Amino acid sequence: AYIGAKHAIAVTNATAALHMSCLAAGLGPGDEAIVPSLTFVATANAIRYTGATPVFADIAGEQDLNISYHSIDKSITDRTRAILVVHYGGYACDMPSIMELAHEHGLKVIEDAAHAIGSELGGIKLGIWGDLGCYSFFSNKNMTTGEGGMIVTNDDDHARRLQLLRSHGMTSLTWDRHKGHAWSYDVVDLGYNYRIDEIRAALGKVQLGKLPANNERRRHLTQIYRDTLQELTPQVVVPFAHHPGISAAHIMPVLLPAGTNRSGFMESMKTQGIQTSIHCPPILTFTAYAAENAKYSLPNTEDIAAREITLPLYPGMSDGDVLSVAKAIMHALVPA
């Protein structure tokens, strides 16, 4: 109801959600699915679980760290079956153009909305722009059940298939048998045990109630970061400055000036008491993807990912904390 989706299927985590979405989209051996390299590894792994091949696309640029429409367009072959988009940091991909391209070529669109729970574009929540949308409730996401996830879809056939895949492909569930609605079951598909449990679901209901105010607070803090960094450290690029839609503001990514020693910068921040992180090492840089890496040149991803730093951002932060982080950045950028 919060997302405005016809069906919502709660699962063990977003990785399971992505895996089942790839299966529901019909991915299998011989198929290709287009995905950004600048995302968490689970997005591409989900494609590989089905036997299909991930095809990596570049990101748009310094102001838009999302998958580029033009790079998707160039990556389509006669084996392409799906596009997996990732709303980086909660900021919307160019969904109107991507959906049009997908319809032209008969492709399914799966949204990895792990960063984007509560984000909107054009008054529509991210996750239901495409055919299937996947959320994560892991402990570092905007709402959490410890581990957990959900798939949303407006397609009845996808929903039926997902319900079977979630629970061993069984035609009746423990609950139906307990209530005396059924005494046996058939198994009609190669399913998994990807169910969430009642205890986590109870946590999730309380977390969902807190989500809108927490997201609002994240957006407020993001705006303070933008204003403060513009004033104190204009050489640091803050992406998504004029991005359309309403972001869940999951993380606070910034780009260091070219030539900055990133590990030295992070070390200096650490000595000043401030934790920073990176979102994310591009998938193609990992050993498990080394064989793919040789086939690609993704100049925006390579340049921008090497300069990205993620600053602290959480609803419990004060406006003054943001100023402290900005001052620490000023100090860390001064050549030693």
Ligand SMILES: *Cc1c(COP(=O)(O)O)cnc(C)c1O
């Ligand atoms: C966290 C995350 C996932 C995986 O979510 P889990 O619930 O931990 O499986 C997938 N994609 C992105 C972009 C994520 O940030």
